[in-house]
Amino acid sequence: MAKILIVAETLGGELHPTTGKAVACAAQIGGEIDIAVFTEAKGAAADAAAKLDGVSKVLQVSNAENGAIRAATLAPQVVALAEGYTHILAANTTTGKDIMPRVAALLGVPQVTDIMAVHGEREFDRPIYAGNAVNRVKAPGDFTLVGTVRTASFGNVAESGSAAVEDASVSADLPAHTRLVGQETGGGDRPDLQTAAKVVSGGRGVGSAENFSVIFSLADKIGAGCGASRAAVDSGFVPNDMQVGQTGKIIAPDLYVAVGISGAIQHLAGIKDAGTIVAINTDENAPIFEVADLGLVGDLFKVCPELEAAL
Amino acid sequence: MKALVPIKRVVDYNVRIRVKGDGTGVDLNGVKMSVNPFDEIANEAALKLKEAGVISEVVVVTIGTAKAEDQLRSELARGADRGIHVVTDEEIQPLQAARILAELVKRENADVVIAGKQAIDDDNNQTPQMLATLLDWPQATFASDIKIDGGKATVQREIDAGAETLEVDLPAVISADLRLNEPRFIKLPDIMKAKRKPLDKVELSEFDIDVPKLEVVSTSNPPAREPGRMVKSVEELVAALKDKGLV
Numbered sequence: 001m002a003k004i005l006i007v008a009e010t011l012g013g014e015l016h017p018t019t020g021k022a023v024a025c026a027a028q029i030g031g032e033i034d035i036a037v038f039t040e041a042k043g044a045a046a047d048a049a050a051k052l053d054g055v056s057k058v059l060q061v062s063n064a065e066n067g068a069i070r071a072a073t074l075a076p077q078v079v080a081l082a083e084g085y086t087h088i089l090a091a092n093t094t095t096g097k098d099i100m101p102r103v104a105a106l107l108g109v110p111q112v113t114d115i116m117a118v119h120g121e122r123e124f125d126r127p128i129y130a131g132n133a134v135n136r137v138k139a140p141g142d143f144t145l146v147g148t149v150r151t152a153s154f155g156n157v158a159e160s161g162s163a164a165v166e167d168a169s170v171s172a173d174l175p176a177h178t179r180l181v182g183q184e185t186g187g188g189d190r191p192d193l194q195t196a197a198k199v200v201s202g203g204r205g206v207g208s209a210e211n212f213s214v215i216f217s218l219a220d221k222i223g224a225g226c227g228a229s230r231a232a233v234d235s236g237f238v239p240n241d242m243q244v245g246q247t248g249k250i251i252a253p254d255l256y257v258a259v260g261i262s263g264a265i266q267h268l269a270g271i272k273d274a275g276t277i278v279a280i281n282t283d284e285n286a287p288i289f290e291v292a293d294l295g296l297v298g299d300l301f302k303v304c305p306e307l308e309a310a311l
Numbered sequence: 312m313k314a315l316v317p318i319k320r321v322v323d324y325n326v327r328i329r330v331k332g333d334g335t336g337v338d339l340n341g342v343k344m345s346v347n348p349f350d351e352i353a354n355e356a357a358l359k360l361k362e363a364g365v366i367s368e369v370v371v372v373t374i375g376t377a378k379a380e381d382q383l384r385s386e387l388a389r390g391a392d393r394g395i396h397v398v399t400d401e402e403i404q405p406l407q408a409a410r411i412l413a414e415l416v417k418r419e420n421a422d423v424v425i426a427g428k429q430a431i432d433d434d435n436n437q438t439p440q441m442l443a444t445l446l447d448w449p450q451a452t453f454a455s456d457i458k459i460d461g462g463k464a465t466v467q468r469e470i471d472a473g474a475e476t477l478e479v480d481l482p483a484v485i486s487a488d489l490r491l492n493e494p495r496f497i498k499l500p501d502i503m504k505a506k507r508k509p510l511d512k513v514e515l516s517e518f519d520i521d522v523p524k525l526e527v528v529s530t531s532n533p534p535a536r537e538p539g540r541m542v543k544s545v546e547e548l549v550a551a552l553k554d555k556g557l558v
Contacts (some may be wrong), residue, residue: 113435128319135529295541
């Protein structure tokens with residue numbers, strides 16, 4: 001039977017909601033699921049992890065070094081806990097992408113990046129070519145299966161559990177060669193892009209940073225997260241943490257509203273798992289309309305306020 | 312200071328790929344091949360550091376078929392000093408690539424590796440991190456800015472929550488994200504000059520790449536979306552969204 005260790009993602013001592021997606025994937029693999037939380041001290045993150053349905057126990061690893069999450073200091077701690085686990089999984093976020101190959105290399109095993117479907121304990125689908133093709137991969141033998149989970153492909157798990165939280169001490173030499181100098185996080189009150197049920201995104205057509213208020217206003221009206229195309233980020237309208245697409249965030253909200261976004265392949269790669277895609281664009285030939293469930297040709301500066309008023 | 316820049320020959324990013332009918336992979340017949348775009352950015356970053364007097368030599372490395380020499384030559388034309396080509400027709404997985412590169416880093420006595428964050432064919436995003444681990448070096452992935460000074464690299468990274476800055480002791484592995492720079496265009500005279508730049512061919516058998524591998528069972532098209540419809544007005548859009556219970 002599988003015994004799965006999930007590396008929790010934390011931000012500022014809180015559990016990041018993408019961790020639940022990794023649990024949802026682990027539940028499909030089946031077996032026992034533990035979550036390892038690496039923070040400075042036991043707190044909110046371990047409590048939140050213990051509530052995720054399907055989790056057997058939470059391993060709290062407290063270490064002053066874990067106040068700043070860095071791959072080089074985290075990976076040896078994960079490996080120190082690896083004994084007895086058949087699988088080690090994390091969400092395929094920038095943190096998971098940074099850490100897990102380091103875990104795999106320490107264990108001397110390959111990694112399955114971006115698991116999008118489970119076909120068995122050691123057989124998975126993963127996207128290649130920006131999601132334009134899907135590889136079904138198998139891990140022969142019995143080496144520890146290290147993988148990252150495509151958050152857009154798995155639902156949230158309920159939070160009605162009450163797993164035990166155990167203090168785990170790990171003895172690993174942590175390198176001193178990597179220091180966190182600072183972080184600039186967008187934060188804000190809007191729902192997290194990667195787990196939001198609704199997302200409104202703006203593109204080059206929005207025209208300026210000031211004009212993005214149209215997008216923010218519509219998003220706030222429907223309680224949505226806010227995203228942007230690469231063109232809007234490269235033009236300096238909004239910061240990079242809002243970028244949706246192949247090189248930004250890959251998301252799967254129930255409702256995605258693309259405003260003034262033409263629909264470049266790299267943007268579509270980030271939204272193809274969305275429930276319903278709405279496109280608003282002045283150009284009726286924009287490729288975004290080829291994937292949209294509902295398309296409206298029109299001036300976004302007229303349509304968005306009208307839409308906001310009607311909702 | 313010597314920089315090693317690994318590059319990969321991949322399907323050009325503008326090509327719409329086609330999955331083979333028998334599910335054995337993606338059809339590469341007659342398809343335009345290019346340097347992985349993130350690797351071009353990595354090489355550009357190394358060349359900028361060379362122009363700034365920080366790096367003295369840029370060595371580009373590729374692992375691939377005989378034809379991958381085209382991609383190596385194009386990065387030499389962009390400005391790299393020397394090339395190393397590990398020639399093989401085998402499919403090389405990230406942990407294997409990391410082992411080959413680790414050996415080359417030791418042979419070359421490189422001080423920094425600047426790599427693309429991922430290849431746009433298999434989208435694994437693993438090799439730079441695995442390489443750093445095998446060398447027991449620090450890593451700074453998804454770089455949007457690199458400064459090197461006094462035996463340290465200060466790297467701004469793109470992360471889901473925004474941006475962060477890491478300071479790592481050299482030697483280190485740095486992986487390039489999209490906004491690190493815009494690679495310079497390659498000029499015709501430089502293509503001619505690149506033909507005379509040194510390029511070593513190395514046999515794959517020189518490396519120990521005996522590690523567990525993943526097997527690809529099949530390749531398929533992603534699930535298609537249902538066709539959508541156009542609405543004429545905001546009222547019609549709102550009605551459709553209400554119908555679906557989305558607002």
